[in-house]
Amino acid sequence: MSTTDLGTSPLPFDEVRVPVSGGALAVLRWPAREPDAPAVLALHGITANGLSWGAVARHLAGRATLLAPDLRGRAGSAELPGPWGIAAHADDAAALAAGLGLERPVLAGHSMGAFVAALAAVRHPDSFGRLLLVDGGVGFPAPTHLSPDELMTAVIGPAMDRLSMTFPDRTAYRDFWRVHPAFAEQWSAEVDAYIQRDLTGREPELRSSCRLEAVRTDGVGLFDPDVLAAVRRLPSPATLLWAERGLMDEPQGLYDEQRLAEAALADTRVTPEPAPGTNHYTLLTGEPGAARIAGLLLAAAGRG
Template sequence: MRKLLSALLASMILVAAVLYFSPAALLTGIRLLDLQLAGLSERQQEVAGLSIHYYEGGPREAETILLIHGFAANKDNWPRFARYLTDRYRVIAIDLPGFGESSKPDASYDVGSQVERLAAFIRALGIQRLHLVGNSMGGHIGALYAARYPSQVLSLALFANAGVTSPRPSELRQRLENGQANPLLVDSAEDFQRLLDFVFVEPPALPERVKGYLAERAVASSASNRRIFQQLVERYIPLEPELPKIQAPTLLLWGDRDRLLDVSSVEVMRPLLKKPSVVIMANCGHAPMVERPEETARHYLAFLANQH
C-alpha cells in the first residue's frame, strides 16, 4: 500500500512537471516515479575521498544484488528492471566514479581501477557476499571483480558485457577499425538520436523535451566520456584469461541485434566459465534491462532460482 501511495504521489508530481515545468523537472518527475515503483531511494557514501551516489531498496536483511551500468550511462538504467527484484532482494544500483552524480576525479577509469573502487564501495557498505549484474562496460567490471574476489560473489550476470574479442566483429568494432566516428560519443542532438538508434532496437519512449534535455547532458559529458573511452582502449584488460577464475554461476544474457558488442562473444565465454547459463533475447539491442526490463528481470530471476 505504501509503495502504491508513493507511486500515486510521484504520478501527480510527474503530471505537474509535464504541465508547468522545465524538461529538467519533467525528467525528475519521471525518475521519481520509476524510483517509487521500484521501491528505491537515493543514497550517498564517501569512499576513499570519493562521493559515490547510488540507489538502494528492498529488505536490508536479504541477499544483495549490485547493478553496474555501462559506459556513458548511470544508475538510472536500472530502476525499471529493479522493480521486479526489490520485493525479495536488497538491490543497489551504483553510479560508478566518473559517471552520473558520483565524483569525477582526474584519475584512471580503466576497468581494473574501477574494480578496486567498487571493492572499496562494497567494503564501506559492509557487504560480505553479493550477486553482481553488469551491462556492457559494467559487465566487464563485474566479471573482473568476480575473478579477483571469487569468494565474495554468489552469482554473476553479464548483460552484453565488454572485454571479449568476439568471433564475429560488431558494427561498433568495424566502425572504429575503419576510422569512423564513435557512435557512443555525443557532440550534438543529432548524435544523441543516432546513439539511441544504435543502442536499441526499439528506443524507450521519451517526451521530446526530455530527449532534448538528455541530449544536452550527453553533449556536456562528451569530453569526459572521450577521455574515459580512450583509457578503456589503451588500458584494456581482456577477460579471456580471467573467466576461468570465476567460481560463481554466471548468466550470459545478450540481445541478438546488439550492434555494439556482438552476440558471438557468448561462443568465447561459455567454454571458459565453470557454471554458465545463456539467454539470447530476440529482436533486442545492447541494453536489455532498459529496452525490455520485465522480460530481462524474468530471465534473471529464473537464473537465480536455479541456483538454490
Template sequence: MLWSERMVVRDGVRLVCRDWGGLGHPVVLLHGLAGHAGEWDVPARLLTRRFRVVAVDQRGHGASDRYPHDVSRSAYVADIAAVIDQLELERPVLVGQSLGGHTAMLTAAAHPELVRALVLIEAAPGDPNPQTPKDIGTWLGSWPIPFPSRQAAVAFFGGGPVGEGWAAGLEERDDGWHPRIDRDVMVASLADNAQRSFRPAWRHVTCPALVVLAQSSFISESDIDAMLEQRPETRAMSVPGTGHDLHLEQPEALHSMLLGFLEDLT
C-alpha cells in the same frame, strides 16, 4: 523518489549509488561505458520486491567524480569491492551490462569471497582490440553537444526507451543538455581492453553465472562459444527483439530471466 543516495569514497574518488533498499539478498547493478545508474530504475524497482538493490554510478560517470585519476580496469574493480564493503552488502549478486558486465566479471574473478553470483548482460571477456577506443572516441565526438532539448537527445539516441534511457544521463545547463561524462575519460577507460585479453579472468570466476544476450548482440558467436566451453556450467539466454541496450528495451523480460536465475541460488 524510491531510492536514497549513498556515497562511497575510495582512493579519493567519490562514487554515488542509488540504494533502492529491499529486504532480500543484495544485488548490485553496473551500467556500461558512458552510462549511468538511472538506466536500472525499472529493473531495480522490480527486483526490490525480493532483493536489496544498489545501482552504482561508476567512476567518471553520472553523479560520481567525473575526472578520476585512474580509469584502469583494476580501479573499477576496486571501486566495486569498496561499495560492497562500505555499504555492508554481504556477498551480492553482481549484474552488469556491457563494460559494467566486464567490471562485474573481473570483480568476481579477483574477489571470489565477495560475490555470490554473476550476471553478464551483453558482456564478454573479449580479446584485445586497439580499434575500440578510437571507435568509441569517434562516436562520443559525434554527439551534438549541447543538445538543444531533452527531446532532441532522445531522438539522437534512437528514440523509445533506449533514447529515453540515454537522455536521462544528461544534465541541463543554461545553453542546453550536456553529458555527465568526459570523452577522454571514457576513451581512457578502454585502454586496458585495447591492449590485453581478459579471458583468463573468466576462467577464474568460480561463482554461478548467467549470460544474457540481445537478439542483435554485440557479442560474437565465437566469443559466446569460447565462454561456454571454458565454463560449461554457465547459463546463457537471449532476449528476442532486442539490441545491446536490452535492459532498457525489455526490462520486464530481463527481470523474469534474472528472477529465475536468482531464485535458483536460494
C-alpha cells in the same frame, strides 16, 4: 498501446555516496521490502549511469535490494578523479560492497559493466556471490590488424561521438535519443529518466556528464589480457545473458552462437543464455529483457 507510449513512472530510489579511493561514488539504491532480502550490486555500461537499471529494479519489486553506482567519471560520480580503467572500477565495486556492508551480493554488469564484474570477482573473490553478465564480459576473436583504440572506436564510435556534442535543452537531448535505432520502438519514462541523468551543464550548452578520458581509457582496457581472461578464472558461477541484436539494433549482436563457440566457454563457469527479441540496450531497459534479468538475479540469490 505500443512500447513507445508506455507511461510507467520510474521507481523511486535513494541516492547515497560511498567512499572509494580518491573520493566517493554516487550509488542509487532501490531497497527491498524485507530486511533479510538479498542484495544485488549492478554495474552499468561504458557511457551509461546507474539509472539504466531502473526497469530491472521495478521488476525486482522489492524482492531484493538493488544498488547501482554511477561509475567513476559518469553522472553523479563524474568529478571523481582517475585512475580510470577496468581494474579501477573492479576495485571500486569491492569498496562499495564493503562500504555498504553487503555480504557476498550477487554481482551484475551490463556491457562494459559485465567485464568489470568478471574482473572484480577474480580480484576480490570473497566479496561477491554469483554473477550475471548482461551482453558483455566475454571477449571473442577480434581483427588482429586493429589497435585497441581502433577496436573500441569500431564498437562504440557513435556513443563516443555523443560525448563531444552539446544540446540547447533537455528536450533536444530527448529527441536525439528517441531516434536512436535501439530505442525508437521501446521508449519509456524510465529510459527518459536514465538518459536525462546523463546531462550536465547549463542551457544552451548541456552535454553528457561522461568524461571522455575515462571512457577512452576504459574502452581500451576492455582488450587488456587480464580483463579478457577474467571469465576463465571466476570463483563463482556466472550466467551470460546475450542480446539477439546489436548496439544500433542491427541484426548482428555482440554475441551469437558462432562467436560464443569461438570463445570456448565449455571449460569456464559461464553459462550462456540468449535473449531473443532484444538489442544491446533493450535487453536491460525493455520490458521482456528487464523481467528476464530480474528473474535471473533472484535465482542467483537463491530466491528464484
